[in-house]
Amino acid sequence: MQRILVPGRNGQVGWELQTTLAPLGTVIALDRGGMDLANPGSIRRVIRDAKPDVIVNAAAYNNVDRAESEPDLAMQVNGVAPGIMAEEAKRLGAILIHYSTDYVFDGERDRPYVEDDPPNPVNAYGRSKLAGERAVQAVGGPHLILRTSWVYSGRGSNFVLTVLRLAREKPELSMVNDQSGSPTWARWLAQATAEILRKRDVTPNGSGIYHLAGGGHATRYEFAQAIIDTTKDVSGDPRGWARLSPITTAHYPLPARRPPRPVMSLDKVRRAFGVATPNWREQLHGFLGELAKSTRLGV
Numbered sequence: 001m002q003r004i005l006v007p008g009r010n011g012q013v014g015w016e017l018q019t020t021l022a023p024l025g026t027v028i029a030l031d032r033g034g035m036d037l038a039n040p041g042s043i044r045r046v047i048r049d050a051k052p053d054v055i056v057n058a059a060a061y062n063n064v065d066r067a068e069s070e071p072d073l074a075m076q077v078n079g080v081a082p083g084i085m086a087e088e089a090k091r092l093g094a095i096l097i098h099y100s101t102d103y104v105f106d107g108e109r110d111r112p113y114v115e116d117d118p119p120n121p122v123n124a125y126g127r128s129k130l131a132g133e134r135a136v137q138a139v140g141g142p143h144l145i146l147r148t149s150w151v152y153s154g155r156g157s158n159f160v161l162t163v164l165r166l167a168r169e170k171p172e173l174s175m176v177n178d179q180s181g182s183p184t185w186a187r188w189l190a191q192a193t194a195e196i197l198r199k200r201d202v203t204p205n206g207s208g209i210y211h212l213a214g215g216g217h218a219t220r221y222e223f224a225q226a227i228i229d230t231t232k233d234v235s236g237d238p239r240g241w242a243r244l245s246p247i248t249t250a251h252y253p254l255p256a257r258r259p260p261r262p263v264m265s266l267d268k269v270r271r272a273f274g275v276a277t278p279n280w281r282e283q284l285h286g287f288l289g290e291l292a293k294s295t296r297l298g299v
Contacts (some may be wrong), residue, residue: 002024002025002026003026003052004026005047008058009029009034010155011059013186013190014058015155016189017056020193044084053094053095054094055095066283069255072248078128078132080133086098089142090092095142095143095197096136096141097197100132100133101129102148102262102264103264105117105120110180114211114264114267123256123257133209134168144207147209149263151189152186160183174252175246175249176221179219184280188214188286196273211274213277214278215266215277215279231288233285
């Protein structure tokens with residue numbers, strides 16, 4: 001049985017990985033107290049003590065707006081730490097799986113981005129994630145970099161939970177309709193990661209970047225409307241939901257600039273691993289159906 005180290009156990013993806021990876025080996029899941037990604041010595045010490053066969057790095061600095069005022073911390077966690085993990089993984093002969101983001105692109109293309117398209121991040125968060133990708137690649141050990149998009153789950157702070165709360169509290173919500181992405185359920189992302197590990201040995205020659213996200217794409221406005229409509233469907237309660245109004249990014253300024261359309265092609269991961277990438281609406285329906293069963297929809 002493999003030893004699988006998962007930093008970021010309390011995050012959206014890290015929480016799900018503890019279940020999906022369990023059939024593949026012994027999962028050693030750590031929170032920040034167990035491995036501090038801002039402390040290189042902590043990273044090296046923990047990995048050397050754990051001696052994993054696989055590292056699945058689900059830990060990251062994910063606050064896109066705060067990264068504008070904390071670029072050094074974002075770079076340390078997202079840009080430097082993955083390279084240290086890659087060095088230690090290579091020393092052990094272990095595999096590193098590292099999650100990145102569609103925000104490494106500027107979102108200006110009129111077609112989905114493929115893995116070989118030149119990155120051009122437009123904010124501090126994207127720059128830090130791109131630095132992490134390059135640090136992992138520079139080490140040259142067995143690795144997979146999985147770029148994903150708009151992740152949500154039943155934990156923490158995310159777009160779906162925020163819309164569900166605000167749509168009950170307010171009669172009307174304004175949602176940006178000129179930013180697109182591919183909403184991705186954290187559980188599906190964790191399951192796809194486990195499927196990839198089951199299907200293929202990762203060697204230096206097989207290492208690389210893969211796009212792994214929900215199929216299709218939506219604007220924030222379209223995503224929010226789908227959240228409300230699907231919740232009405234799975235809960236059977238059509239009453240009292242906010243009415244949505246589309247707005248432009250210019251009407252909702254934030255500290256960090258967002259790429260308008262960093263939609264990614266998923267063809268490479270399908271070809272390489274045979275991973276099915278369900279449409280984002282299908283994933284959302286499954287997620288909200290589970291919330292309804294657990295009476296956590298608030299309806």
